Amino acid sequence: MSDSIYKIIDLVGSSPKSWEDAATQAIEKAAGSLRDLRIAEVQKLDIKIEDGKPAQFRTNLRVSFKYQD
Secondary structure, eight states: OOOOOEEEEEEEEEESSOHHHHHHHHHHHHHTTOSSEEEEEEEEEEEEEETTEEEEEEEEEEEEEEOOO
């Protein structure tokens, strides 16, 4: 069995619906150009406020993917 090497990157997703949707958007977008995504860890949640109301939910993720030979 060979050793595995993983790269870790930070992503920020945003959505007017929810933090979960923001995370999903970020992961799905990253999956379009990165292969073998493994783990996404939520680092931070925040909300952009406009006119006293939530306008955008933002989810900061740390995502790992496996290096390919």
